[in-house]
Amino acid sequence: MATGRVAEQAVTGRVPRRRARGECRMAQILEAAAEVFHTVGYEGATTNAIAARAGISPGSLYQFFGNKDEIVRALIETYVVGLGAAHVAALDGEDLAALSLDDLVGRVLDPLVRYNREHRAFKALFARTDMPRALSEATGPLHEAMLQRVVALLTARAPQSSPADLRHAAIVAIQLVKALMPMIAVDDMTESERYRRELHLLLVDYLSRVEGS
Amino acid sequence: MATGRVAEQAVTGRVPRRRARGECRMAQILEAAAEVFHTVGYEGATTNAIAARAGISPGSLYQFFGNKDEIVRALIETYVVGLGAAHVAALDGEDLAALSLDDLVGRVLDPLVRYNREHRAFKALFARTDMPRALSEATGPLHEAMLQRVVALLTARAPQSSPADLRHAAIVAIQLVKALMPMIAVDDMTESERYRRELHLLLVDYLSRVEGS
DNA sequence: CGACAATACGAGCAAACGCTCGTGTTGTCG
DNA sequence: CGACAACACGAGCGTTTGCTCGTATTGTCG
Numbered sequence: 002m003a004t005g006r007v008a009e010q011a012v013t014g015r016v017p018r019r020r021a022r023g024e025c026r027m028a029q030i031l032e033a034a035a036e037v038f039h040t041v042g043y044e045g046a047t048t049n050a051i052a053a054r055a056g057i058s059p060g061s062l063y064q065f066f067g068n069k070d071e072i073v074r075a076l077i078e079t080y081v082v083g084l085g086a087a088h089v090a091a092l093d094g095e096d097l098a099a100l101s102l103d104d105l106v107g108r109v110l111d112p113l114v115r116y117n118r119e120h121r122a123f124k125a126l127f128a129r130t131d132m133p134r135a136l137s138e139a140t141g142p143l144h145e146a147m148l149q150r151v152v153a154l155l156t157a158r159a160p161q162s163s164p165a166d167l168r169h170a171a172i173v174a175i176q177l178v179k180a181l182m183p184m185i186a187v188d189d190m191t192e193s194e195r196y197r198r199e200l201h202l203l204l205v206d207y208l209s210r211v212e213g214s
Numbered sequence: 215m216a217t218g219r220v221a222e223q224a225v226t227g228r229v230p231r232r233r234a235r236g237e238c239r240m241a242q243i244l245e246a247a248a249e250v251f252h253t254v255g256y257e258g259a260t261t262n263a264i265a266a267r268a269g270i271s272p273g274s275l276y277q278f279f280g281n282k283d284e285i286v287r288a289l290i291e292t293y294v295v296g297l298g299a300a301h302v303a304a305l306d307g308e309d310l311a312a313l314s315l316d317d318l319v320g321r322v323l324d325p326l327v328r329y330n331r332e333h334r335a336f337k338a339l340f341a342r343t344d345m346p347r348a349l350s351e352a353t354g355p356l357h358e359a360m361l362q363r364v365v366a367l368l369t370a371r372a373p374q375s376s377p378a379d380l381r382h383a384a385i386v387a388i389q390l391v392k393a394l395m396p397m398i399a400v401d402d403m404t405e406s407e408r409y410r411r412e413l414h415l416l417l418v419d420y421l422s423r424v425e426g427s
Numbered sequence: 428c429g430a431c432a433a434t435a436c437g438a439g440c441a442a443a444c445g446c447t448c449g450t451g452t453t454g455t456c457g
Numbered sequence: 458c459g460a461c462a463a464c465a466c467g468a469g470c471g472t473t474t475g476c477t478c479g480t481a482t483t484g485t486c487g
Contacts, residue, residue, distance in 0.1 A: 428487105
């Protein structure tokens with residue numbers, strides 16, 4: 002139950018080799034967790050399996066994460082940061098209101114697809130309609146971050162619409178992405194590209210109706 | 215909860231009270247299972263909880279179903295039958311090629327929405343993008359039945375399209391339904407109706423593109 | 428009735444899980 | 458060096474889960 006050791010070290014300002022090794026281990030564990038979540042899903046993933054995949058013992062794992070949910074939360078945190086950065090990069094310096102809807106959808110969707118492909122565990126944790134309590138609490142921030150981002154985009158493009166309508170539209174758009182992402186983030190590139198294009202069209206059509214009304 | 219007892223009687227000519235009681239118990243168990251699945255989800259549902267909800271002991275439960283998956287399979291079987299009947303009724307005697315797309319979508323979607331509302335466990339078992347092995351095997355027949363039905367509909371309306379394209383379109387359509395159903399099968403009727411209408415529009419737009427091409 | 432099978436029970440088993448704890452190892456610093 | 462804290466280990470604890478088994482009850486039929 003020893004907490005606060007990290008804070009203590011942070012205050013000292015020194016970065017000894019110990020700490021570097023510790024952070025390396027954390028990254029190791031998160032990577033292993035991602036692989037296990039990807040292959041067997043959230044409930045199928047055991048902490049012992051994650052430890053084994055990371056090449057360490059269960060005891061060592063619990064020196065860095067207090068419990069399974071903390072691992073999930075940390076992993077999701079990296080997703081929030083990573084995806085946020087990808088989207089900022091994709092929209093940086095653009096005039097949101099001037100972009101064609103087709104272009105805008107592409108700039109949001111394509112990084113998301115790429116991120117899904119590069120982080121296979123992403124959809125195992127995120128793209129579910131039914132979640133255990135612990136998981137839905139952990140993914141809450143990720144959902145909220147995406148929702149806020151989409152709402153902000155829509156607000157910039159259709160300022161005359163009510164916030165409630167925009168939020169509603171954003172929810173539908175995100176659900177559409179979640180529904181088709183499992184078929185897009187797949188190894189068969191022919192199938193994948195086909196579904197991606199369909200989703201793209203679907204989003205453009207749906208959002209043009211939202212902006213138009 | 216009076217099930218096929220009468221039909222059984224007609225076939226055998228005799229009245230095996232034992233057997234009638236057994237079938238009643240089965241229905242009791244399935245109903246209890248549906249309630250438990252609805253409230254705590256598939257993995258949260260314990261066989262003991264199902265037995266308790268049905269008002270029987272675990273031992274008794276296992277006299278009718280060999281294991282948890284068999285319960286799920288039986289429950290899904292009732293869904294396949296029930297939904298099939300609802301859809302046959304909704305499309306009975308209609309000229310599929312002559313119906314407007316809007317009308318057709320309504321006739322398929324509305325019974326589905328009603329069925330979801332009346333069988334709350336339905337989406338807990340069906341509308342998931344990520345499933346345990348056992349559950350996805352159990353829901354396989356239900357997915358396949360729905361897919362075949364949609365493919366048949368589309369084939370009747372767009373015979374010039376390739377079977378592969380139609381199957382592909384059917385998959386997308388079903389995914390759209392699964393994505394928005396959790397927000398439709400909800401108690402707040404205002405919200406529910408709003409999402410239902412959006413899904414309806416989405417499907418009409420998408421399928422008109424499929425038929426048009 | 429008496430024999431038998433179907434039904435019902437519920438304590439509890441074996442396995443799996445998240446997690447702990449006692450012990451040993453390694454890097455840091457006075 | 459010696460003391461100490463972080464790191465590492467892995468057997469195994471406590472709990473939960475799906476499921477069993479020995480036993481008691483009930484309906485059926487010769």
